[in-house]
Amino acid sequence: MPRETFQQELDGLISDLLDLGGEVEASLENMVKAMEERDADVARRELGVDIRYKTRGMDIERECMILQARQAPVARDLRLLYTVQSVTNHLVRSGTLTEHICQAITETADSERDEDLEISLVEMARTARNVFNEGLDVFENRDLERARDLQAKDDKVDLLYSEAMNLIANPPGEGVGAPEWRMRAALIVHYLERISDHGVDIGGSTVFLVTGQRIEDAMQQYLDRNVDGA
């Protein structure tokens, strides 16, 4: 096949991206574990990952720029490089948010908790992690079927966001949970919602990669075709 070297370079780029994705997934896993088990030591392991992810992200973006300059990509190659840059940004941002959450966990390790709110946070963390992992799976497998379901899964995160914010704004009683913890909980809720959004956007970028269309347009065509074919 002509352009074998270019294809190898593109494959290498995707491999680097998925490696970074795997590391961010691992950080998210530790974050969820730290929340589930109230384990500040597990959370502490993730402090400092942000700078590492940013450096990796910059390396990938630099490689994208070099390939664009050297290979003048068009069509699917161009869409791939555009998508890789977009997904890299989502991964790095998610890694940063994960570190912020772990930082909040370590800094409030000894603070009194509101148990109802904590249960909500843990459920939201699990769900956000699942949406993020699913987005990355969609990208790795170019799976449009699953991309379609991502938005519905994110809706559950949005629902949990509202519930948690309600508990933060309207505590069940006086003195439930230390103020510093409640304040950090509000930030954690916001960060989790963003991580889930990044997962959805990775799925949306994949739809663009495969179809060349925005996810809303592509999904509408996809649904219409399935209805016609049914």
Add this chain to the structure above:
Amino acid sequence: METQKTGRERKVSEVSRDQRDVKHKSGGAPSGDGPTLGMKIQDLSAFYGSFKAVTDVSMDIQANKVTALIGPSGCGKSTYIRCLNRMHEVIPGARAEGSVMLGEQDIYAKSADPVNIRRRVGMVFQKPNPFSKSIYENVVWGAKINGYKGDLDELVERSLKQAALWEEVKDRLKESGHGLSGGQQQRLCIARTLAVEPEVILMDEPASALDPVSTQKIEDTMDQLKQSYTVVIVTHNMQQAARISDYSGFFYIENMGDPGRLWEFDETEKMFSNPERKETEDYVTGRFG
């Protein structure tokens, strides 16, 4: 300080651009006396004796736009483009079937004069081919043959300016055209084509024999030319097609021995970002050809 355009300002710019487009369409002929025409091709097939080289091509070539024809070697692009000004039939045994409309005129109608068609639809070839005459004579030659009665000096200046060559040759118009560089010779050939005031300009790989600087000048020239003419270009340089054209047609032969076909035709933006057909995508991404 650099300021960002607001959405409202952007909309105003777009309206201005649209108005400019309308202006070109309504009054952009080379000498300012009539609209530029597009071409409408229907079911065009081209033959060399009994061999069918191109089959059933239908395409609307938009006025005041650059249309690029791309595809692997031997898929019929050059044959096709030569059918658009009846140059194909000058080869013994060669003929074309189908309909090619230049505005309202069927160029293959019995009443159509091939010489007049070739004046209205000019052609620039891959290899620059100036006459063994002065730069001045090269430009006015075709116009004089066609009975041009206007001011020849003005015609030379106008044509050379349109071909972006005037500044480089204005002080040596009496020197031989062969003394120019390859890129300048090609622009001289473009000026010669423009001097007979065509409506459409066909270019068959006009920059493939030129260095990058000359190629860039030809490409810049084309961008200017489309303000006043309809341009069709055959090119093997994919990035050139992406840079300069508004529409692209991909020619392709599915099986060895088959005639060439127009496989996909669309706006260049679409062809180079998200083509409809796999073969087009494989070709523009360099995966075959």
